[in-house]
Amino acid sequence: MTSLVLHGETLPLVIASSEGPPHMIDDVHHGIDLDIVEAVLRRLGYEVDYQFMGLKRAGREVEMGHVDVSAPIFMQSDVVGSYISSAIVQYQPMVFSLKKSNLAPASILDMQGHSVVTFLGAPGYFGADFGLLTEGDNYKELTDMSVIPELLVKGRYEFAVLDKYIFYYFYRFNEKNKDVSIFTEHKLIAPVSASAAFHDADLRDAFNRELVEFMLSEEYKQIFERYLGTALFSSEP
Template sequence: MSAQSFCRRLLLVLCCCSSASWGADVLMAFGEKIPPYCFPESDSGIELEVIGEALALRGHRLKPRYYPLARVPLAFRHGEVDAAMTDLGQDLTDQGGHYGEPAVIYQNVLVTLRNRQLNLQRPEDLKGLSVVAFQGAAKRYPEWLGATQAAGLYFEQNNQELQVLGLNKGRYDVVLSDRSIYHYFEQLLSRTALFKAKAVDMHSFTEEDPQNYRPVFRDAQVRDDFNAGLQQLKKSGRYQQIYDSYLKP
């Protein structure tokens, strides 16, 4: 084989290898019913737009798939998707996962009705109180929710609109939710004549670890491309624009 022929074949192989990641369709698992981060009916929301635009800056196309939140890491484990928005505390490295930088950081708080005058500063303060949270919360915050779960007073609800309704009607004592998600559903329900929002207190109970919100990818190159695109979004100001478009009045 001539040197020229060898170089041509080598170039062809390199091009084929690089095209496997460049311009890829990225099938990614997202949780359903978590506005303003994900709106399945329109493939929009803060998290979808941030991840989608970060990937697009490197030529990739986001293809979202929606699951009950607890099934998101399972979809990755079972090979149904190429990526997942979160691992819900399950290390997916041994499943071929490559972790990216967090696209968003949820600000989870404990929400109570103000007229109850509850002061929640320690896990012990939840004793005797019923708590409803998003799926997977008990695994993420065992030190706070373990005793409540053992006492049979802990519940998980995928539809977080029902969490807001339940607290407002006194069916639960405490809701564990992201600030923005709670406010979104409260505002949505307030547009109906049947719902009158009661004043609430939001108790910060832990410092959020950004590592809890890292997306995971099966392809390391796609992960690297996402990280690079995410940094570009932040430097350009587009990242904040996406947030503002959903959260500012």
């Protein structure tokens, strides 16, 4: 679809994704991941359009050529019809506590015996040690991630486990300069790179070349600040 022309007009590239703020948002702005993909494609001279669906379906749609791009993509390799880009953003699963609590776990197992709140299905992402936490009486999984930062602030739980950008997005949802120094970040879970999948290998290659330059730009930093406020941008990956 990258070169389709209809009645003399080039059609926009179609990006398929799902809803998952602040990484993917079906709104005027489209979240960290999608804003990055769109900005790089616009630098290459393309206009874009969006279709929102489940991520698994998005992956199939790009492979079949029904859409041009899907994002985010995790831990996948190239197959015919789906060519994976360099990392566009680093997802950073993080253990948070209140700084005043003076907690200093050196591993996930050190969290045993403490109250923990996280998102529904978290053990499936974080390994066997994390699964042991679910056996505790003070362990809670929530479908609504937006309430997790406030529950930690109110002292309802000693630890909150959530992607760093999701946590701060909801914490600062109504006030982008809200103080984040009250939290301690415990980096006990490995980060995960998110990429984009392209139906056209040449477009993927051009995207990768432009992405290198874009990630050094002020615009890249501004995308993060749009959703997270200041002082939270990470240069990773």
